[in-house]
Amino acid sequence: MRIERHPILNFDVKKKVFFTYNGKRVFGNEGDTIASALHALGVRKLSESIEKHRPRGFYCAIGNCASCNMIVNGKPNVRTCVTKLEEGMVVAEQHGKGVLYEKS
Amino acid sequence: MRKVDFVIIGGGPAGLSAAHKAAEAGLSSVVIERDDKVGGQLVKQTHMFFGSKKQYAKTRGIDIANILIGHCKAHDDLIEIMTNTTVTGLYDDYILTLLTDDVYHKIEAKAILVASGASEKFMLFENNDLPGIYGAGAVQTLMNVYGVLPGEEVVMVGSGNIGLIVSYQLLQAGVRVKMVIEAASQIGGYKVHASKIKRLGVDILTNHTVKRAIGDDTLQKVEIVEVDDQWNMIEGTEKIIECDALCISVGLSPLSTILGMLPVKMKYVGKLGGNVPVIDYHHETTMNNIFVAGDVCGVEEASSAIVEGSIAGLFIANRLGYKHPEYEKEMNDLTQQLENLRSGPFGVKTVEGLRELRGENDV
Numbered sequence: 001m002r003i004e005r006h007p008i009l010n011f012d013v014k015k016k017v018f019f020t021y022n023g024k025r026v027f028g029n030e031g032d033t034i035a036s037a038l039h040a041l042g043v044r045k046l047s048e049s050i051e052k053h054r055p056r057g058f059y060c061a062i063g064n065c066a067s068c069n070m071i072v073n074g075k076p077n078v079r080t081c082v083t084k085l086e087e088g089m090v091v092a093e094q095h096g097k098g099v100l101y102e103k104s
Numbered sequence: 105m106r107k108v109d110f111v112i113i114g115g116g117p118a119g120l121s122a123a124h125k126a127a128e129a130g131l132s133s134v135v136i137e138r139d140d141k142v143g144g145q146l147v148k149q150t151h152m153f154f155g156s157k158k159q160y161a162k163t164r165g166i167d168i169a170n171i172l173i174g175h176c177k178a179h180d181d182l183i184e185i186m187t188n189t190t191v192t193g194l195y196d197d198y199i200l201t202l203l204t205d206d207v208y209h210k211i212e213a214k215a216i217l218v219a220s221g222a223s224e225k226f227m228l229f230e231n232n233d234l235p236g237i238y239g240a241g242a243v244q245t246l247m248n249v250y251g252v253l254p255g256e257e258v259v260m261v262g263s264g265n266i267g268l269i270v271s272y273q274l275l276q277a278g279v280r281v282k283m284v285i286e287a288a289s290q291i292g293g294y295k296v297h298a299s300k301i302k303r304l305g306v307d308i309l310t311n312h313t314v315k316r317a318i319g320d321d322t323l324q325k326v327e328i329v330e331v332d333d334q335w336n337m338i339e340g341t342e343k344i345i346e347c348d349a350l351c352i353s354v355g356l357s358p359l360s361t362i363l364g365m366l367p368v369k370m371k372y373v374g375k376l377g378g379n380v381p382v383i384d385y386h387h388e389t390t391m392n393n394i395f396v397a398g399d400v401c402g403v404e405e406a407s408s409a410i411v412e413g414s415i416a417g418l419f420i421a422n423r424l425g426y427k428h429p430e431y432e433k434e435m436n437d438l439t440q441q442l443e444n445l446r447s448g449p450f451g452v453k454t455v456e457g458l459r460e461l462r463g464e465n466d467v
Contacts, residue, residue, distance in 0.1 A: 001253040011251035036250035044235035044322045057235025061242035064223045
């Protein structure tokens with residue numbers, strides 16, 4: 001859900017940014033972070049806790065708490081609340097600690 | 105390795121003000137900011153500030169951010185702003201290791217100001233990790249920076265100024281605020297903020313807290329409960345409230361963990377919000393040329409962060425051989441401003457906390 005009318009702020013219609021979320025093609029707005037785009041699409045669960053596999057969403061939205069970590073373009077533990085959404089990004093829910101890039 | 109005079113960690117109100125005052129004195133600086141923009145948490149604060157004109161009273165936080173950024177831009181020959189950059193290491197030989205868009209690099213400074221701000225506190229209750237439970241500041245960021253609503257029906261926990269202001273901003277954005285609950289027996293924030301949301305039909309329930317959150321993959325309900333004056337839950341008073349977002353606004357803690365990488369003396373001072381560095385009157389830590397300003401050394405308002413940053417900027421410039429043309433006048437004025445900001449009933453905690461930090465209460 002996005003704000004359409006606001007007494008102080010002006011949210012103009014922005015350019016769409018297409019990306020992949022868990023294999024599906026979806027879109028957010030230009031200027032979004034990955035987490036804000038997903039939230040606007042109704043996605044609140046971003047990852048699972050490492051041991052008990054409990055659902056995790058974001059908590060602080062400013063890059064402090066690591067509750068929003070996801071796998072972005074193959075890289076795990078990306079703080080999606082402070083990472084800007086880019087056209088063509090591949091975003092996936094993270095389960096477990098994540099595996100770093102293979103050495104090429 | 106790149107060598108510079110002055111590095112500022114954090115591009116919020118304290119950091120930007122320090123860069124500005126240092127530049128006025130002729131000292132160059134590099135401001136390091138992990139976000140893609142500077143302005144700190146002011147960029148989401150649509151409410152008008154209180155205080156005196158010198159701290160931009162009656163101006164909205166978002167506009168104050170632009171004023172501070174403007175001050176820095178006017179000195180862009182001396183101030184370099186490095187966004188998308190996280191400090192990964194801080195060493196006792198004044199070297200910082202940085203990560204900018206996955207590129208690792210180093211910088212050496214003669215003086216460092218840590219202005220890293222604060223982080224939102226969390227609360228203990230069953231299922232407190234469910235998606236849909238957010239910090240009140242996080243909700244403010246989501247709404248006021250990105251234009252995304254946190255949910256349709258929100259319960260706010262905490263009636264301090266942030267809880268009250270964010271409740272009002274939720275209403276402005278078209279979200280239904282079902283209630284504000286407060287564990288203490290009195291509303292924590294300014295009466296004017298509380299009255300604003302009461303007039304719009306939002307109840308503020310004092311002596312209430314959250315017992316548990318209910319939901320599968322995301323929040324669906326919360327169970328609230330009455331508490332007595334010792335904050336013990338009163339059995340039989342539980343109520344289930346349907347909501348899809350719970351905002352937690354139970355205060356902030358100094359984001360001082362970064363200082364753990366340096367041999368500076370730290371002290372736990374509850375009245376300042378948590379673990380803070382021991383500092384002198386010029387905001388210098390126990391390590392030479394390592395300074396702090398803003399919420400990292402005691403949680404207050406953005407107005408105090410601006411003044412503290414300005415004081416540190418002036419002092420550091422002078423230390424490194426750049427004396428501001430009106431150093432004494434500026435310093436006296438800023439010191440007076442800080443005293444005025446802390447003179448009201450809401451400043452008592454800070455004044456007492458600083459006394460405790462400096463060991464002035466020790467017998």
